[in-house]
Amino acid sequence: MNSTIETILNHRSIRSFEDTPLEDKTIRTLIESAQQASTSSYMMAYSIIGVTDENKKQALQEISGHPHVTNNGHLFIMCADYRRITYGMDEEVRDDVEKNLENTEHLMTAAIDAALAAQNMAIAAESMGLGMCYLGSLRNDITKTDEILNLPGHVAPLFGIAVGVPAEQPEKKPRLPMEAVYFENEYKEHKDIIEEFNQNISDYYASRSSNQRRDTWTLQMQRRFKKPVRMDVTDFLKSKGFNKR
Ligand SMILES: Cc1cc2nc3c(=O)[nH]c(=O)nc-3n(C[C@H](O)[C@H](O)[C@H](O)COP(=O)(O)O)c2cc1C
Structure with missing residues (x-):
């Protein structure tokens, strides 16, 4: 078995982290790993928000109800994002594009793109000895999560990823x-x-x-x-x- 598969098969969600912020270069490696995931039709239909503001983290923890939203090495939020595709687009097609974006198919594509990127990030983190936990509970109040992150139209929060140095080793x-x-x-x-x-x-x-x-x-x-x-x-x-x- 190679070390990539060992890392994948060793996964367990970590919900208790040491009080050690991730270094900038680690954060950049995790984002770069996420970005290299395959992406439907080269759309790259997601954004990742790193939350460092303690007040925002606290507000997100209240939505989630989970202490690992504030107690972690870094908090990432994966968002579906078609905002940037209309930047600079010809005026005459913009209305058609915005209408077409309403199709459920495009939401699925963005959610799939974001999930693939997130899982790349998760494996990269775990391969460095870090732990992680996804946070769908940020959708307990999706409107509030959206407001906290100041997301514009055609951008929506999907789930979070808490990453950090594990302070527990639960069973698989x-x-x-x-x-x-x-x-x-x-x-x-x-x-x-x-x-x-x-x-x-x-x-x-x-x-x-x-x-x-x-x-x-x-x-x-x-x-x-x-x-x-x-x-x-x-x-x-x-x-x-x-x-x-
Ligand atoms: C999209 C997604 C959302 C999740 N949301 C939460 C969450 O809000 N809080 C939490 O503690 N765990 C969350 N989890 C972790 C799952 O509970 C966990 O992956 C599952 O129980 C399997 O356990 P394991 O990851 O330790 O193998 C989430 C997992 C996924 C994939």
């Missing part, structure tokens, strides 16, 4: 069996595999070193999806010129 979290995520040629129902996985994951939750509980993956999903969540996101995205049709 088990993943679904490969037979539940990889199929040849066509989709295959796999209820029995999930039942077996639930048994295994319940043993993991009962025996792990911290935050032990009785739980299964299906119960987790049931709790997650039985109530509506973040119902304001659709209208917010529409207000930014995304996902209107």
Whole structure:
């Protein structure tokens, strides 16, 4: 196994960091790594905001509810971004372009581009011995997150990435069996595999070193999806010129 794969297979989210800010050259390496990810049609449809202002970090932590939003080596926020594509564009096509950007397809493209860049950053960070945790919880109040970052039209916050020197080493979290995520040629129902996985994951939750509980993956999903969540996101995205049709 080579060291890249070892880094990838050693991943676990880190939610407790030493009080050590990342050096500028580390931040630049992480951004450069993110930028080298493949990007749909060379659109590079994302921006990354580094948040260093303590008041902003505090406000973002209140939205997220997670202490690792303020306690980290550096906080990055990944945003979908089509703002720059109209810079300098011919006036006569601008209206058509803005109308076309309303298509859900373009929001998907920006979210995919941003996620690929983010995961490049995550692997780069972990390869340097740093830890990281994604922060979708910034969408608990997406409008407020947007305001804090002062994002213009056609730019929307997607998720954060807290990076820093790990102050914990949690166990690796088990993943679904490969037979539940990889199929040849066509989709295959796999209820029995999930039942077996639930048994295994319940043993993991009962025996792990911290935050032990009785739980299964299906119960987790049931709790997650039985109530509506973040119902304001659709209208917010529409207000930014995304996902209107
Ligand atoms: C898009 C995304 C958003 C996430 N948001 C949060 C978050 O807001 N807070 C948090 O503590 N973890 C967050 N996570 C981390 C997941 O909970 C974690 O990756 C998952 O439970 C698997 O654990 P592992 O990364 O340790 O293997 C997020 C992960 C992703 C991919």
